[in-house]
Each structure stands twice: as C-alpha cells, then as structure tokens.
Amino acid sequence: MSVMSRPLTPLAADDLAQRAATLVADMRAAPTGELSALLGGDPGLAPQQASSLLFLSEQPTTLGMSAARLPLLLAGRPGEPPPLAEPEPEDSEEVPELFCPGPVRDNPALGEEVNERMVEWAAQVGIYDGRLEHLRSCGFGRLMMLTHPGTEDPDRLLAATKVVVAEWASDDYYLDEAEMGADPEMTAARFGVLYGVVDPVALPQRYRHELDRFIKEEPIALAFRSGMEHLARYTTVPQMARFQHQMAILFTALDQNASWRHTGRRPRVWEYLMHRSHNSYLPPMILVDVVAGYELPAQEFFHPQVRRAYSMAGTAAVLLNDLHSMDKEADDDISLPIALMEEEGCSRQQAVKRTVEIHNELMRGFVAEAAALSLTGSPMLHRFLADTWAWCGGSREWHATSRRYHATTAA
Numbered sequence: 171m172s173v174m175s176r177p178l179t180p181l182a183a184d185d186l187a188q189r190a191a192t193l194v195a196d197m198r199a200a201p202t203g204e205l206s207a208l209l210g211g212d213p214g215l216a217p218q219q220a221s222s223l224l225f226l227s228e229q230p231t232t233l234g235m236s237a238a239r240l241p242l243l244l245a246g247r248p249g250e251p252p253p254l255a256e257p258e259p260e261d262s263e264e265v266p267e268l269f270c271p272g273p274v275r276d277n278p279a280l281g282e283e284v285n286e287r288m289v290e291w292a293a294q295v296g297i298y299d300g301r302l303e304h305l306r307s308c309g310f311g312r313l314m315m316l317t318h319p320g321t322e323d324p325d326r327l328l329a330a331t332k333v334v335v336a337e338w339a340s341d342d343y344y345l346d347e348a349e350m351g352a353d354p355e356m357t358a359a360r361f362g363v364l365y366g367v368v369d370p371v372a373l374p375q376r377y378r379h380e381l382d383r384f385i386k387e388e389p390i391a392l393a394f395r396s397g398m399e400h401l402a403r404y405t406t407v408p409q410m411a412r413f414q415h416q417m418a419i420l421f422t423a424l425d426q427n428a429s430w431r432h433t434g435r436r437p438r439v440w441e442y443l444m445h446r447s448h449n450s451y452l453p454p455m456i457l458v459d460v461v462a463g464y465e466l467p468a469q470e471f472f473h474p475q476v477r478r479a480y481s482m483a484g485t486a487a488v489l490l491n492d493l494h495s496m497d498k499e500a501d502d503d504i505s506l507p508i509a510l511m512e513e514e515g516c517s518r519q520q521a522v523k524r525t526v527e528i529h530n531e532l533m534r535g536f537v538a539e540a541a542a543l544s545l546t547g548s549p550m551l552h553r554f555l556a557d558t559w560a561w562c563g564g565s566r567e568w569h570a571t572s573r574r575y576h577a578t579t580a581a
C-alpha cells in the first residue's frame with residue numbers, strides 16, 4: 171500500500187533523526203550544520219520536540235543572507251522620506267539571517283542560452299513588445315537555470331521558462347503595470363478568458379473562430395498557449411493537470427489583488443498572507459520534477475501533508491520577492507512589509523525584520539514537514555522535496571541579482 175494512502179503515524183525519535191540526516195544530506199547547498207543540529211542533533215528528542223525546535227530557533231546563523239546583504243531593502247527610495255513611520259534607530263531592529271540555501275549550481279552560459287531563446291520566443295508571440303531589452307536584462311533564463319539544477323537540457327529549461335514568463339507577463343499586463351494596459355477594473359474579466367486558454371474550453375462550433383482569433387491577437391493568451399504546447403512535450407497528463415490547477419489558483423488570487431486596488435480596501439496581514447499563499451511561487455516551483463525528468467505521482471503531489479509542506483516553501487519564497495520588489499511596486503500595490511507597516515504600525519526596518527522572521531518560520535516549517543514526509547514517502551517525493559529546497563536557493567540568488575529588482579546589477 172502506498173504510504174500516502176494512509177495517515178502518517180508518529181515516528182520513533184531515532185527514525186526521525188536518521189531520516190532527517192538523510193534528507194539534509196540530499197539537500198545540496200542547504201545549511202547542513204544548522205539543519206543537522208535542528209533535526210538530528212539530539213536523537214533523544216521526541217519528534218514533536220525536534221519539530222517545535224525548528225519553529226523556535228531564530229538565532230542568527232552563519233548561513234543564509236546576512237543582515238548586511240539587506241541594506242537596499244532597508245533604504246527606501248533615494249531622496250524620499252521613509253514611508254508611513256519613522257525608522258527605528260540603527261541596530262535596534264537587527265534583521266535575522268535568511269533561513270534559505272544558496273544556489274546549487276550556477277552555469278551562466280546555460281542561463282544565457284535559455285534566456286536568448288526565451289526572448290526570441292517572446293518576440294514571436296508578441297509579449298513585452300518594445301521592452302524586449304528589459305525582458306532580456308531580467309534574466310528569466312538564468313532564474314530557471316538556477317532553480318532547476320537537475321537538468322542541463324536547455325530545451326527543458328526553455329519550455330518551463332516560457333510558461334513562467336507568460337505568468338509574469340499576465341501579472342504585468344493585467345494587474346501591475348498601468349503603462350502596459352493593466353486596469354484593476356478589467357483584471358478579473360481578462361483572467362477569466364485567459365483561464366479558458368490555459369484549460370481549453372470546448373466552445374460550440376459557431377463561436378470557436380472568435381476564440382481562435384482572440385488567442386492569435388492577444389499576446390498573453392498566445393504566450394500561454396505556445397508555452398504550454400512546449401511544456402506538454404515534457405509533462406505527463408497529471409503534471410499538466412496540476413499546472414492548470416495552479417493557474418486557476420493564481421488567477422483567482424490576482425483577481426483578489428485587483429479588487430483591493432479597485433476598491434482601495436487594504437487587506438489585513440493574515441488576509442494578505444493567505445493571498446500570498448495563492449499568489450505564491452508554486453507555479454514555477456511545482457515544475458521541478460517536470461524539468462528534472464521524473465514524476466511525483468499525483469497521489470503524493472496532492473496529499474494534504476505534502477501540499478502543506480511545499481506550499482510553505484512557495485509562500486516563503488514569494489515573501490523574498492516582496493522584500494526585493496519593495497522599491498519597484500506602484501503605490502496602490504501591497505506586500506507583506508507594507509501590510510505590516512499599515513496594520514501593525516511597524517517602521518520599514520521592523521517590517522523587513524518581521525517579514526524575514528515569517529519567511530524563516532515558513533522555511534523551517536517546510537524542513538520539519540519534509541523530514542517527516544521523507545520517512546514514509548516514495549523516492550520521488552524525497553527528491554521532489556530536495557528539489558524544492560534547491561529551487562528556493564536558486565530563486566534567492568536570482569532575486570538578489572536580477573535587473574527586475576535591481577536596476578544597476580548584473581542580470
């Protein structure tokens with residue numbers, strides 16, 4: 171019987187320590203010393219104790235992004251007063267280190283090749299027309315190279331890059347960038363139609379040509395259709411179905427975001443965190459097995475405990491995006507630091523610190539869940555969890571260096 175068809179049973183402490191050690195060993199580039207201490211350092215601990223330690227330990231570590239790497243996030247826009255609250259005096263709010271690995275591999279030439287081919291494709295489908303140089307400089311090919319160390323195959327990486335760039339483009343064109351035609355009043359109507367392209371509808375014959383024409387003329391729709399056709403060369407039926415499901419979740423969350431912008435209503439912190447769990451980095455992250463050339467069976471992928479584990483990683487990773495894009499977002503946009511400043515009266519520095527703490531809590535939660543799951547899951551699940559961890563490391567590196575977030579650094 172598949173382990174995922176029955177509930178997980180409490181584990182013996184020595185089992186947990188042993189499995190956690192294996193998991194950590196497989197998590198290339200993980201902060202192994204810290205994880206070992208947390209997960210397996212004391213085999214006498216009961217599993218619940220070991221797990222709760224993961225949530226309690228917030229000490230600065232020797233790994234991850236140090237507070238020193240966050241000055242840009244703390245600085246605010248040059249020449250502008252600090253938003254909403256006065257900053258705290260220096261070092262009263264020390265930002266903890268990120269609990270997140272670094273990249274498992276960095277192969278700039280591979281990233282460049284994928285990036286160039288992606289830009290060529292973007293020109294063909296018509297997205298980022300007149301902005302292709304900026305698209306190139308964002309280095310989405312590099313993002314995919316960094317986040318998917320399991321393959322050297324540029325075509326596999328390119329297929330995934332296309333759908334990920336289509337996702338970003340839909341966010342830019344339909345929600346975020348007014349100068350690219352985004353209008354919150356129209357967002358839900360647009361994503362409604364787009365979903366019918368992602369999960370193709372069977373329209374009555376008489377109306378099909380109108381949809382076909384719409385897809386040809388709407389670059390975002392064409393980007394999704396073309397990108398998904400390429401991706402389908404590498405997906406199984408369940409893998410493509412899970413991608414479509416994740417798009418439905420994403421589009422709903424983007425509609426929610428548009429409604430806040432349209433009405434001017436600001437979400438509470440808990441509500442924003444829920445939103446960011448749906449508008450998270452799961453869309454690119456759940457492709458880790460597709461790109462690496464194996465399949466996490468649907469029975470495990472959709473198991474609530476597995477989904478809980480990788481969803482924590484997906485939300486944590488997107489909170490790093492919130493930190494890095496603080497200075498580029500429009501005034502009506504919302505992020506976790508902004509929600510914290512607005513609702514809890516935090517200064518900018520306090521909000522950054524709190525965001526890092528929440529990120530770390532989620533990542534520690536992911537590791538705790540992953541350690542427990544790898545005791546009973548399939549080898550594919552074990553690999554999927556390790557690849558998820560590696561994805562976070564690659565994403566962290568990209569956010570720290572991409573021109574999408576830092577106008578003057580290398581893509």
Ligand SMILES: CC(C)=CCC/C(C)=C(\C)COP(=O)(O)OP(=O)(O)O
Nearest residue numbers: 334337338341449450451453454495
């Ligand atoms: C890859 C991708 C776009 C995933 C879906 C979730 C999503 C729309 C984002 C992470 C983009 O969020 P955000 O608008 O905050 O990103 P930017 O800061 O604009 O890059």
